[in-house]
Amino acid sequence: MEKETRKKILRKIPYGLYILGLRDGEKLHAMVGSWLSQCSFEPPLLMLGLKKGSYSHTMLEHNPFFSINFPSKDQKKLVERFFRPHEAKDGKFGEVPFHVGKNGAPVLDEAIGHLECQAKQIIPGGDHDIVMAEVIDGELVQDVDSLTMKDTAWHYGG
Numbered sequence: 001m002e003k004e005t006r007k008k009i010l011r012k013i014p015y016g017l018y019i020l021g022l023r024d025g026e027k028l029h030a031m032v033g034s035w036l037s038q039c040s041f042e043p044p045l046l047m048l049g050l051k052k053g054s055y056s057h058t059m060l061e062h063n064p065f066f067s068i069n070f071p072s073k074d075q076k077k078l079v080e081r082f083f084r085p086h087e088a089k090d091g092k093f094g095e096v097p098f099h100v101g102k103n104g105a106p107v108l109d110e111a112i113g114h115l116e117c118q119a120k121q122i123i124p125g126g127d128h129d130i131v132m133a134e135v136i137d138g139e140l141v142q143d144v145d146s147l148t149m150k151d152t153a154w155h156y157g158g
């Protein structure tokens with residue numbers, strides 16, 4: 001199979017866009033993620049493709065509790081801000097305010113909702129591992145559609 005064809009087909013897989021909130025001791029971090037899917041009703045499990053060797057991967061190995069923040073359709077700029085890492089200072093990642101959720105991970109104040117999760121397993125993959133995580137808690141602040149990859153010109157995949 002041609003690499004270009006494979007890329008085109010793989011890019012037809014629909015993805016959401018999320019901002020993951022992580023904690024390792026006193027260090028807080030947020031990253032953009034898209035390779036996320038529900039994979040069990042009971043218990044409610046999610047699977048996430050997470051880049052090996054990334055800061056977030058290391059953090060999750062140290063502390064399994066993290067948040068998944070959902071941006072609205074008009075919060076493309078919010079997501080863009082996390083294309084590069086921001087130091088958490090005075091309740092903000094750069095300009096973006098957050099609070100600490102029940103599981104200790106940072107939760108973005110402006111997101112339409114979030115889930116609080118606990119990684120149960122990190123399954124070895126290729127250049128990304130699969131994080132199998134249980135949904136422990138969450139909040140829906142605004143019941144509107146969330147931003148998806150299709151709403152943007154971005155790609156992560158192929």
Ligand SMILES: Cc1cc2nc3c(=O)[nH]c(=O)nc-3n(C[C@H](O)[C@H](O)[C@H](O)COP(=O)(O)O)c2cc1C
Binds near residue numbers: 032049057128154
């Ligand atoms: C649109 C978009 C989607 C992304 N999706 C994922 C993803 O699903 N999994 C992942 O590991 N990295 C993903 N990334 C890359 C991470 O955001 C990037 O590697 C991250 O900044 C590295 O994380 P670190 O700060 O923890 O080292 C995505 C990046 C963009 C721009």
